[in-house]
Amino acid sequence: MSSLQLSYQKPRNLLSEINITGSKSESNRLLILQALFPQLKINNCSKSDDSEVMKEALQKSKGSIDIHHAGTAMRFLTAFFAVKEEAEVILTGSERMQQRPIGILVDALRILGADIQYVKEEGFPPLRINGKTILKSEVEIDANVSSQYISALLLIAPSLQNGLTINLKGKTTSKPYLQMTVDLLSQIGVKAKFHANSIWVATAQKIDTQTITVESDWSSASYFYSIVALSSQLSVKLISYKAESLQGDSALVTIYKKLGVQTEFMAAENSIILSKSNKTLSNNSLLLDLSDTPDIAQTIAVTCFGLGLSCKLLGLHTLKIKETDRLIALKTELEKLGASVSVTEETLQLKASETTKNFQNTAIDTYSDHRMAMAFAPLAICDRIVINEAEVVSKSFPDFWKSIQEVGIFSEIK
Known part of the structure; x- marks a missing residue:
């Protein structure tokens, strides 16, 4: 598969039922915790490439480990x-991965006593790591770049002999992801507390035998919110979702209410039903701070374009260091379709468009970024569109192209 041409056919069943793989964010955290505490069992683990790569890597402790994207x-x-004693690995990845900074995390680990060396460029993968016992129990780290650096430290904290206190410098970005990590630690029985600008995690020798069922992925649900918003009367039922979610991207419920999508929680079935409502923005303009939920920014921007709305999205600084520079990629691809877009280091502004929604099979480049492919796919409801590098969706949602057929978006290899 290289490029897919997408087209829309009104489905016979206006209420489609979709099973989405377990949350990648929850799964990857639980996989690390399972490696530390084998008493933990995981149900509905993500089938994404990222989680499969994580599973394979955790089986190794020597040699080169390639985590790709x-x-x-x-x-x-x-x-x-x-912190894995006797581990001797070189951790590497794709060309893009070797351009994504990791110095903040490496510096924090070195302060704690870790033995990590850069194989090539200072501050970037690949890394040569020699695992060892860590005795220090306190570290300070910049909190305004990537929450994943902090979550990485939180996940190993229970294995440290003296636990860990992390002091956060600056404004904390993507805070819901940190809260997710703390909540999962607490859920498996590890004492942890997130207070103001510090997080404390106690040491733990073992945990009780238990099974955790991963909630389906809210980031992946965003594409169905977009599809319903752009449709005239579609409804979609998504399986394994709950009102009290650990995932910050559950903010979709509130955000998409402004874009004409109503969410009904079916508690008895652990599912949600998305349906089209008649409510629209009174001023045809959406202003959002997405610093806590940057992964849904691409979906929201494309939805607004498809609806002919203006939007200004703030708090997007982390998108510069993702699979691609997502802000530049969004600007480039939306402008192909006739949009007027401006970006800064942390904002995206889209002007309301009077486009005829006649894309004429315009090809969208995805830059090896799964979210670019999936964010633009719902526009097929407006007109035929082509998605290049369509296979990149496997990074987080392997069944995406099959799933959207259920709501009438069909694809053929171009």
Whole structure:
């Protein structure tokens, strides 16, 4: 598969039922905790490439380990191998991964006593890691760059002989992801507390035998919110979702209410039903601070374009260091479709468009970024569109192209 041409056919069943794989964010955290505490069992683990790469890497303790494009795996495994006694690994990844900074995490681990060396460029993978016992129990780290650096430290904290206190410098970004990590630690029986600008985690020799069922991925649900928003009367039922979610991207419920999508929680079935409502923005403009939920920014921007709305999205500084520079990629691809877009280091502004929604099979480049492919796919409801490098969706949602057929978006290899 290279490029897919997408087209829309109104489905016979206006209420489609979709099973989405378990949350990648929850799964990857639990996989690290399972490696530390084998008493932990995981149900509904993510089938994403990132989680599969994590599983494979955790079986090794020697030699070269290639995590490809998996940014979460790079951060979490750096900390894991640093405290795994007798581990001797070179942790590497794709060309893009070797351009994504990791110095803040490495510096924090070195302060704690870790033995980590850069193989090539200072501050970037690949890393040579020799695991050892860590005795220090307090570290300070910049909190305004990537929450994954901090979560990586939190996940290894229970394995440290004296636990760990992390002092956060600056404004904390993507705070819900840190709260998710703390909540999962507490859920398995590890004492942890997130207070103001510090997080404390106690040491733990073992935990009780238990099974955790991973909630389905809210980031992946965003594409179905977009599809319903752009449709005239579609409804979609998504399986294994709950109102009290650990995932920050559950903010979709509130955000998409402004974009004409109603969410109904079916508590008895652990599912949600998304349906089209008649409510629209009174001023045709959406202003959002997405510093806590940057992974849904691409979806929201594309939805607003498809609806002919203006939007200004703030707090997007972390998108510069993802699989691609997502802000520049969004600007480039939306402008292909006739949009007027401006970006800064942390904002995206889209002007309301009077486009005829006639894309004429315009090809969207995805820059090896799964979220670019999936964010633009819902526009097929407006007109035929082509997605290049369509296979990149496997990074987080392997069944994406099959799943969207259920709501009438069909694809054929171009």
